[in-house]
Amino acid sequence: MRTRGFTRCGVIFGLSVVIVRLIGGSTGLVCYTAVESLDLGCLLRWDCLHASPNITYTVQTKTQGDPWQDVPWCVWISSRSCDVSHVFSDFELYNMIRLGVHLSPSSTVWIKPHKFDYSDFTFSPPSVSVSLKNDSISVKVQFPCATNRRCSHDACCPISKLIDPWTTVTVYNERNRSDNQSRTVWTQEVVSTVEFSGLSPGQNYCAVANFSFPTFSIAASPKSAPGCVETGSRWGMLPMYCVGLALSLLFLVLFLAGFLRKPRRDRTTADNPPKPLATVQDADSSAPPIFVDPCDIHVELVDDHSSIDSFHGFHKAPTSGAETKRSSQPTHFDHSRGVTVQHEVQDMTFESYN
Template sequence: MSTSFSSCLLTSIILFSDLVLGSVPEPKHVTVSSVNLGAVLQWDPVTSEDNVTYTAEFARAFNENRYIQVCQNIRDTKCDFTGNISAFGIFHFRVKSVRQGNASQWVYVKAFTADLHTRIGPPSDVKLKSRSGFLDINISDPLMKIKDKTLHNTFNNVLYLVSYWKKTSREEVKTIRSEQTFLVLGDLEPWSTYCVQVQISVSFNNTAEPSRPVCKRSTSDGKTPGWMIAVILICSLVAVVAVILCLFFAGFYTCKTVHFFFPSCKLPEHYKELLTTTSNSYAFLDIQNNKELDEIFDEISIVLEQPATPIEVMKTEQESKESLEEQPLVERKDDPEFRKDIPHYGNLN
């Protein structure tokens, strides 16, 4: 409460003195803000009234009595001198407040040199690319605000401070110092996420603002683990054995088939002749040609014999006896039928 009261009292005294004496308060906390070779003069407002304006000027050190006006009667509390200075010159700045035709005393900032007092911003871009267990880092320099000036043609000793860490363990941070905008990070754990942050350091111990962290997942390091080598070796052996067995069985069954259709034993010659004769016969040729065979036959008539009567039987026997009696005796002796009919009377001698 006492602090607020003191501030209000001080403001009232200043306003009263301004009204009574007709003077204007000077701008306070005048500084030069410089980022990437820029130059912006800044100050605090002297009062909350809207009728106060400001005028800012600059001069080169070799001609400090000749100030050049850049901002006149502005209500803003800053003035940009970037387009009026060079990277290596020494410059003086001054600013005053104006109200109703009354001006305050000049407030000076002297001996500003852009290359010494500027603050380098973070890299404009940091790109990561993962390949075969490595992380490629491509750094883009920040753009300088002075025309035709770059980071490397303004500063001699430009270093890139590359900090990287595993995302799951931020406390284990590693830092690499390099003069190149392209770096390769190795010795990374495969399939792990790493974050990278870059700062630029220039001469005169001027360290830039760090870039925002950029994270990327690493890939395989290209090295085959031992267990995978063992699995590949076992699978290869199994495949070779399977191929050998397939070739063996294929050859075996091929030989069996060949021996079946082309046996090694030969048929006897008479079988060959028989097969040849049979194949060349007319019947065989007719069968091959699907022709019908012409059958040769005689007609036979079957007549049933009538049973003979007793008279016919006796007549037939009588005729047979008469025919036998008419044959010579000598011829009839050898006939078994004749001997059978002759009665035997024993030995006549």
């Protein structure tokens, strides 16, 4: 597949013809060389007419600012091609390739060098995948794999890892080609994603994409195979709207039912009022008797100094005539109020008459 791609590229760009005349012979040796490039690869082919089967060849490359260097796997070879894709890494610089013909171990003729730049580039078309996001279409562009020394040999290395291509994506209505949109973006990621909005509902839209080498539109890829998707219709969204409306109404009904249930409980409580309280008389009659500890009863005796002196005089000089004044009231418990009532005991005065 790769050889066919290089062959197509060689047909497009033509062949460089270089004639090498060998001084030591009567027959001149003519060599045709051509550079083929596909997806940033580089293949040098040559064909030397009337060349001896014992003639060998060497290929050299040169990058701007560097000297000529042998391609290690293309030194003193007898084949008629050399793949130098792993040699070049910076495609913004000038790159050169040349072929050396070894007429003898000590004699080498170098053919006029070939340049290798964007004018030699050809690309495979990218691939697209289309997805529908709400009312917009998202187009994902995947770039072809490149062969380069900075990429792994075991996995695909997209060319977007080596260059930042300009990517053009076009979305069109399959039934009405006049309904189309196109956008060109500068891709700086491995995969380019472009979104389109404002599309008519219920239509089948397709997307195609191509890309070109940065700042050089001459090196552009063919368009990709279309990727299509059908946009949703307005009537197709109606069931979803109905389901959402029904769920909202159900939630509202449940909320109102829960809110109105609480006043009904309060009304039920009001319809069954509490029983009336018993009368005070019934409460007094049914109240249990109150018992008083005798230790809680206190009796206070209030004396004054004169009575105390008189009391001492009574012991010292008793008389026959005595007048005693007493006034005392006993301490008792008031059952109706439940309190202890204390009465003062008046002082006792003893007077002697001489």
